[in-house]
Amino acid sequence: MIRTRIRDFIVTDEDWIFAVADYTHPSGVRSILRYVPDADGERVRDGMRYRKLDFDDSYRFMRRERPEWLEDVHIVPFDKVRDVLNPVERVTELTERDPRVAEIVEVLKSGGISLDKMGITGSHLPGLNNESSDIDFIVYGRSWFRAREIIAMAKKAGGVIHELSDEMWHRIYSKRAPAIPFEEFLSHEIRKGNRGMVRETYFDLLYTRDWDEITPIERGIDLGRREIEAVVTNADYAFDSPAIYEVEDDEIKYVLSYTHTYAGQALPGERIEARGMLEELNGIRRLVVGTSREPKDEWIRSLTLLEEEKR
Structure with missing residues (x-):
């Protein structure tokens, strides 16, 4: 059994390089090409x-090349996995090579987050990033909430880490293509505090x-x-x-929500x-949002937040 998350x-x-898409893998690694x-x-x-x-291209590719691996996600047989790329190991490597990663790491370490709670994913993990690539920085477990506070303080301090520009917010909105207006999207996102420059x-x-x-x-x-x-009663894993x-x-x-757009969208x-x-x-009945990477006609909105914004 392969240990991966x-x-x-x-x-x-x-x-072929897949992003692992689940925490448990009963019959093969649940992932997306x-x-x-x-x-x-x-x-x-x-x-x-x-x-x-992209999301749709990966499913078309799998239907053509490995239809037997295709379920709700891509199920890669354990015996077909040659390597597991570990985000924790990668962040250590990149700290020595990429000053931007080193700066994020240093800010978090200075706030008490240990290096073994940090990771890098996205295109930087397999080393396929280019000049325009964003940084997908992971913090594991409850340390994430402390890390968010540290990043917020770093933004206020006016150093190398700072808030997003209006132009960047519009870029993210266009990329995610959510089913809510831009102003609603922005109200939710600013409160989350999980993005930065x-x-x-x-x-x-x-x-x-x-x-x-x-x-x-x-x-x-x-x-x-x-x-x-x-009414939300618990959002520990929002x-x-x-x-x-x-x-x-x-x-x-x-x-x-299986789409990142609606993570952290509401509070208890x-x-x-x-x-x-x-x-x-x-x-047990559940409502699932994000049945595709960029879900159409699916959303989560905090009515409480939006009402407060109007006051």
Whole structure:
């Protein structure tokens, strides 16, 4: 059995590179194909050219090349995995090579976050980043919440870490293409505090569970589209993937988001509006938002936050 968790990457015998998409892997590594060798590719790793696949392209590729690996995500057989790329090991390497990563690491270390709680994912993990690549910075477990506070203080201090420009917010909005207006998106995002700039490079502060926090999150049976209003009663894993909101509702116990756009979207005690796919698992009903990477006509909005913004 391969020990891996979300935000790790794996490399197969064919040199295909997948992003791990789950914490548990009962029948193979649950993942999404991100890079494939291509003689005309613009990115290079170990002398080999690669092409980056977006979400839809990766599914088309898998339907053509490995349809037997295709379920709700891509299931890579354990015996086809050649390497597991570890974000914790990679952040140590990049600290010595990339001054931007070193600056984030130093700020977090000065605030008490140990290096073994940090990681790098995204294109930097397999070394396929280019000049325009963002930095996907991980902090593991409960240390993430302290890291967010440290980043907020660093922004106020006016050093190399600072807030996003309006132009960058518009860029992120266009990339994520959420089903809510820009002003609503911005109100939610600014409150989250999980994005920043290090010099001129955008970075995300991503949450991943510690090993001892991991429990299986299985998919249920789809029952159809649903829109609800409910009060959030617990948001301990609101920044996880999936983001988990326990809610007070006569029928639905949880709202889950599989898209990063709606992670950290609401706080306990807030009333939300959510639209997605209703599913049932072991007699428990959940509303799932993010049935595609850029979900159309699915969302989570904190009605409480938006009402406060109007005052």
